[in-house]
Amino acid sequence: MNEALATVLGRIWADPTIVEDFHAICDCGGRFSGTASEAKARDLLADRLAAIAPVRRETVSYRGWSRGPAEVVLPEGATLEAQALVRSPATEEGGLSARLVDCGRGTPEDIARAGEAVCGAIVLVRHEFMIGRDHVHRRKKYDAARAAGAAGFLIANHVPGTGPVTGSSGDGSSGHIPCAGISHEAAARISALDGARVTLHVRGTFRDETATNLFATIAGRGDGLIVLSAHYDGHDLAESAIDNASGVACVLAAARAVAEIVPTLAHGLEVALFTVEEWALWGSAEHLAAMPEAERRRRRLNVNLDSVAGDDALTALTSGVPGLAGFLHAALAPAGLGLGIAPRYMGNSDHANYLRAGIPAFRLCAGFERPATPLSLLLTRADTRDKVHPHQLKTAASVTAAILLAACADRALPPALAAEEAARITAG
C-alpha cells in the first residue's frame, strides 16, 4: 500500500473540518462579488488558508454592479418576479415595453428561426442543465438575441418550484440589453402571451470595484507548481452551496491533507481561491493575464474544483488535453478509485483560463449528464446546503488529494500546451 496515500485519505475521512468549513462558507451567504457576504467569505477563507501556508492576496479590479429589483409586468397589470442577470443595463424610467417573442430553448438556431420578429422584442429563452455535453450556455443565447436586434432578454428556470434563475450576461457596455431570469411558472404564464406587449423593469448600479483572489503556496523540492483552485464567489439568491462552497471546502481539505507531504515531492502546491468567477471568469483571467512568462511555465497542472457535491458521481472535464485522462486514471488507480472523463471542452469555470495560458487543466464536478440530481439547481435559490452530503465532500476531497499526490510527484503529468493547441482546445 502507498503510505502517503493512506495517510492523506485517512486525514480526510477522520476529520470533520471539511463539513464545518462547508457550513461556514454557506453561512457567509451567496457571496455575490462586491457584497459584504463576499467580503465575509474572503476573510474566513484567508484564515483557513493561513493555517495551511502563508496567504498571498491579489487585488482584482473589475466593473462592479449592484443588483436592484426586477419584474415583468403583463398586459393586464399582473407582475411576475424576475432577477436581473449580472451587469444587466437598467431599463428606462417606466420600463422596457415590447412584444414578447418566445424562442423556446433559445439556441442561436432557434433565434435565427424566429427571424425578424426578434428585432425590437423581448426574447424569452430557457435555461438548461449546465453540466452536460449538450448544454448551450446562457451567454450564447443572449448574444444571439442581442445580435438579432432584441430589445430585452428573459431566461426561464427549467426546474419548477425553484424561483427565478440567475447568471451573467454582458459587461453592461454599450450595445447590451436589459436581461433577467424568471421562474419556470412565470415562463409558462407569459409564453401564452407570445406576441403581446410586456414591460420589463430592471434596476442595477455600476461602479468600479476591487476584489481579492487568495493564494497559499507549499514549496516542493523543485520549481514546479500544481495549482489547486476553486472560486469562492457566488450569487445572492441563496448560499451558493453546491456552486461553489463544495469546491472551496474540498480544496481546503485536500490541501490540508497533503500539506506535510508536498515538501518531499518534486513539485509544490499552489492553492488559488478565485473570486469574480461568476462574472465570466474575471478573477482568474486577471490573475493569469498579469502572470510573467517564467511564472506561467512553473505551473504544470491546474486542478479546478467547481460544484463537486450534490451527487455521488464525479467527472473530470478534461477538454481533450493530451495525456490528461491517462494521468488521472493512473493517479487514482492505487486507491482503486476512478472518475468519469468528459473530453469535450466546456469553458465554464476557471480551468478555461489556465488552458488559454497553455497550462494543462481540468474541472472536477459532480452530476455530469445527471439532470435529475441537485446539480440542476445551480444559479437558483435552491442551491442550498441540504443538497450536499458530507460523504460527497469527502469523496471529492479524496479524489483531489490522490490526484495532487501523483501530480506533485510528477508521475506522468501531461505536457504543457503549445499556443496553437491551447487556442484550438479553448475555441471548441
Ligand SMILES: [Zn+2]
Ligand atoms: Zn461555479
